[in-house]
Amino acid sequence: MNFIKFFNQNSISNKQESYRYVANTLINTYKNDGKKVFSFTSSSLSIDSCLKIIRNLGEHISKKGLDILLIQACLPENKVISKASNVKDKSLLKFDNLTSNELKEIVNENHKNYDLILIVIPSVIIKADALEYTKVCDKTILVEKYMYCYYSNYEETILYLKNSGIIPNGVITVV
Amino acid sequence: MSEHFGFKDIWIVLKKNKYLILIFNCIFFIIFGFMSLKSVLSTLKTGKSDRESIYAASVHYVVQPIVESMKGEKLDQDFYRSIPDDFVAIINSDECANYIYNNLFSIYSKDYIIENTELILPNQEIEDINIEAIKSIYKAQREKNTMIINLYSFSYQRELAKSIMSICKNYIDEVARKNIKYADLEESMEVIKEVKPTSNLEGNNDSNNSLSSMNVNNSMSSKLKNVISIIVKNLFIPLVGLTLLLILLLIWISFVNPTMNRKSDFCEYDIPILGEIIE
Numbered sequence: 001m002n003f004i005k006f007f008n009q010n011s012i013s014n015k016q017e018s019y020r021y022v023a024n025t026l027i028n029t030y031k032n033d034g035k036k037v038f039s040f041t042s043s044s045l046s047i048d049s050c051l052k053i054i055r056n057l058g059e060h061i062s063k064k065g066l067d068i069l070l071i072q073a074c075l076p077e078n079k080v081i082s083k084a085s086n087v088k089d090k091s092l093l094k095f096d097n098l099t100s101n102e103l104k105e106i107v108n109e110n111h112k113n114y115d116l117i118l119i120v121i122p123s124v125i126i127k128a129d130a131l132e133y134t135k136v137c138d139k140t141i142l143v144e145k146y147m148y149c150y151y152s153n154y155e156e157t158i159l160y161l162k163n164s165g166i167i168p169n170g171v172i173t174v175v
Numbered sequence: 176m177s178e179h180f181g182f183k184d185i186w187i188v189l190k191k192n193k194y195l196i197l198i199f200n201c202i203f204f205i206i207f208g209f210m211s212l213k214s215v216l217s218t219l220k221t222g223k224s225d226r227e228s229i230y231a232a233s234v235h236y237v238v239q240p241i242v243e244s245m246k247g248e249k250l251d252q253d254f255y256r257s258i259p260d261d262f263v264a265i266i267n268s269d270e271c272a273n274y275i276y277n278n279l280f281s282i283y284s285k286d287y288i289i290e291n292t293e294l295i296l297p298n299q300e301i302e303d304i305n306i307e308a309i310k311s312i313y314k315a316q317r318e319k320n321t322m323i324i325n326l327y328s329f330s331y332q333r334e335l336a337k338s339i340m341s342i343c344k345n346y347i348d349e350v351a352r353k354n355i356k357y358a359d360l361e362e363s364m365e366v367i368k369e370v371k372p373t374s375n376l377e378g379n380n381d382s383n384n385s386l387s388s389m390n391v392n393n394s395m396s397s398k399l400k401n402v403i404s405i406i407v408k409n410l411f412i413p414l415v416g417l418t419l420l421l422i423l424l425l426i427w428i429s430f431v432n433p434t435m436n437r438k439s440d441f442c443e444y445d446i447p448i449l450g451e452i453i454e
Contacts, residue, residue: 015453022450053452141449147187149435158444170449171441 016060022172023060029169030066030116035138037107039119041130042142043157044149045174047074051120053143053174055092058118066115071106073098073121073133100132107136124160125153131164140166145174180430187436188429189422199421203414211409218401230333232340232367236347236360238262238322258358259317259324265351266315266326266343272306274350275313278342283335291331313343324360333367340365 030036042050051072058068072094093106107117119137124130134140140161144154161168189196238259265271279288292312313328326347328339344362352359435441441448 018451018453022452025449053454057452142446144435144441145454146436147191147434151433151435151440154435154444158446168446170447172449173438173441173451175451175453 018175019056019060023057023064025170026057026116027061027064027066029139036111036115037117037119037136037138039121039134039137039140040143040172041121041124041134041140041157042144042149043123043125043153044145045143047072047120047122049145050143053172054118054120058116061116067113069093069110069114069117071095071103071117071119073103073119074127074129097129098133100129100136103133104136123153123157125156131160131166134161134166135164139169142168142171143174144171180433184429184433184436185426187434188425192425195425196418196421200414200418203417204410207410207413211406214405214409215402218398218405228369230330230336230367231370232328232336232365234326234340234344234365235363236262236324236326237363238324238358239361240358241356255357256322258355259322261355262324262347262351262358262360263315263317265354266324266347267310269306271343271346271350272309274346275339275342276306276309278345279309279339282338288335291335292329313339315343333369336367337365340367 026038040050040054045053051070055070058070062068070092072092074095074097095102095106098106103119107119110117119133121127121130121133124134142154142157158168240255240258312330313326315324315326317324326340326343328336328343330336330339347360438448438451
């Protein structure tokens with residue numbers, strides 16, 4: 001039993017540590033150049049899965065004493081629209097089919113109130129508006145899962161972004 | 176993409192599709208299971224593991240030359256010595272088997288005959304009974320270096336063994352004797368013995384001349400072996416084969432449209448890796 005607990009504990013602590021590592025990287029990026037609006041997109045994960053990961057990441061960042069605003073820029077089609085829904089820190093906004101100008105307004109409204117604004121947007125190869133959302137953000141980060149990220153989709157994502165003049169600033173891999 | 180495809184990627188394909196492989200196996204296990212169940216039930220029906228002995232009816236014929244028919248003809252010793260072989264060939268022919276088949280099945284029901292003989296092999300259907308199968312319930316053979324022909328019939332029922340022998344004898348009287356004009360058969364008394372499967376027809380334990388060599392085998396272990404071989408041939412081999420095909424297909428699909436499975440796969444694109452999250 002202790003043997004099993006040992007392994008379980010290790011895996012839980014590894015998970016926490018992995019989030020902390022990435023959180024520290026984002027915080028350092030913010031401190032270095034002052035850019036606070038990050039967009040997260042993925043070629044392999046659904047927006048819900050991406051949101052779950054970024055929410056956990058946001059929690060770890062907020063433990064460092066920073067105020068985080070999390071925005072889900074486009075809901076999956078069948079879900080109900082909600083604003084500032086039931087999230088612990090009440091700093092999650094969900095919007096359906098925003099225009100880029102509307103998103104820009106929301107970002108500008110909250111820019112001074114929060115240290116970091118994390119925007120989760122759908123895949124640029126699925127949603128055309130996603131490219132417009134990334135233009136509103138300071139930095140674009142890809143979130144990709146091993147075994148589920150196809151070379152073809154990843155390359156297509158990078159191509160779409162580069163053709164719009166956006167160079168991804170980094171990739172977070174998910175095991 | 177092939178430069179990125181290695182053993183790890185194959186393992187990842189299996190890991191990613193483990194539920195698909197499992198479901199596939201379950202479905203085909205059920206399908207093949209039903210198909211092999213029929214064969215297994217047929218085997219169990221025909222095997223007679225609870226019977227310890229067989230009835231063997233036997234008659235001996237001595238080939239006697241017919242002197243009148245040989246008058247005026249010069250026949251050498253070799254010709255005379257080959258006559259028993261001619262009788263044996265006639266008795267073991269398809270025509271004789273057909274004769275026995277028609278007569279036997281007109282007297283007894285198919286089920287009764289199958290139940291009391293080893294007429295069909297474990298993996299055969301009842302409809303597969305044919306002339307060749309009939310040859311397993313009787314046998315004619317020449318005793319070495321003699322002019323004696325031994326005729327045997329086998330069954331798990333005394334009466335059935337006697338009937339088979341009677342039909343054989345009728346055939347000999349109606350056909351064999353008429354076809355061979357230079358000799359006749361002198362018949363001995365018919366004997367019906369109850370013998371063990373591993374003994375010879377004289378009742379001795381002799382594996383060289385045992386009933387098991389005449390396609391009569393009713394031991395529990397052989398029935399079990401037959402069932403196991405049916406299950407292996409009809410269930411496991413096709414299942415394993417199809418599973419391997421599925422795995423090869425998944426590997427091929429993954430090779431054609433590969434996924435990024437390691438950090439180094441991302442390094443090629445000049446986008447820095449900010450970190451790795453364990454979910």
